[in-house]
Amino acid sequence: MSGPQKIMAIAIDGPAASGKGTLARRLAAKYGLHHLDTGLTYRAVAKALLDKGLPLDDEAVAEREARTLDLSRLDRELLSTHEVGEAASRVAVMPGVRRALVEKQRAFAAMPPGAILDGRDIGTVVCPDAPVKLYVTASAAVRAERRWKEVVEQGGRAEYAQILADVERRDARDMGRADSPLRPADDAHLLDTSEMDIETAFQAACAYIDAAFGR
Ligand SMILES: Nc1ncnc2c1ncn2[C@@H]1O[C@H](COP(=O)(O)OP(=O)(O)OP(=O)(O)O)[C@@H](O)[C@H]1O
Ligand SMILES: Nc1ccn([C@@H]2O[C@H](COP(=O)(O)O)[C@@H](O)[C@H]2O)c(=O)n1
DSSP: OOOOOOOEEEEEEOOOOHHHOOOHHHHHHHHOEEEEEHHHHHHHHHHHHHTOOOSOOOHHHHHHHHOOOOOOGGGHHHHHHHHHHHHHHHHHHHHHHHHHHHHHHHHHHTTTEEEEEEEESSSIITTTSSSSEEEOOOOOOHHHHHHHHHHHTTTTTOHHHHHHHHHHHHHHHHOSSSSSOOOTTTTOOOEEEOOOOHHHHHHHHHHHHHTTTTT
């Protein structure tokens, strides 16, 4: 008789536009794991407030939205706007919102055979016992350029200087908040992709994960 199935959890954190989502999606496909972009959960709460004309600074109201969030209904395309991202980083400072979302994220992480979660506090708060933690980063200038290219390739208009200012403001808010600030977990593996393309970053992450799991 086989014992209980071992759950494999991989935690990926990093600042805005560092490439953690791109990496997490590819790693989930390679290792056959579920994937949750936890940024979408904060974005969904923010969008619900915006759509209903509710204030972004009322914690009780925002927590109520967070408690009713259905993780199976996160629509990346609808949630990807700049306005929603900004609003998400404002509701993400609220402990009540974080508590509600972290409960849901932990339940997701416990699904067999395992999951990859990416965000800002996965290795430090959501899955502190994850056997593999990656902290993906790149300089603010490189991240802003990646985001600028993304917008232009999708047919949008963007000012590089404006995007750089947005990236820096988001970093300051995410790293400076009192509850669950963005920082690498003490046992996280640092992956600075400033000088890596997507494929090189993916191969570096796979090499680290395979070594951690003794493959
Ligand atoms: N190593 C890389 N080299 C060049 N471009 C990259 C690299 N990694 C990701 N990108 C590109 O940078 C952009 C941002 O990547 P991605 O959305 O994965 O970042 P993120 O950290 O998940 O951002 P956010 O937290 O803001 O959602 C995307 O257009 C992606 O294709
Ligand atoms: N684990 C997380 C994930 C995200 N946030 C906040 O949400 C904002 C939007 O996230 P994106 O990754 O989709 O850009 C982000 O700026 C954070 O404020 C978080 O706090 N914790």
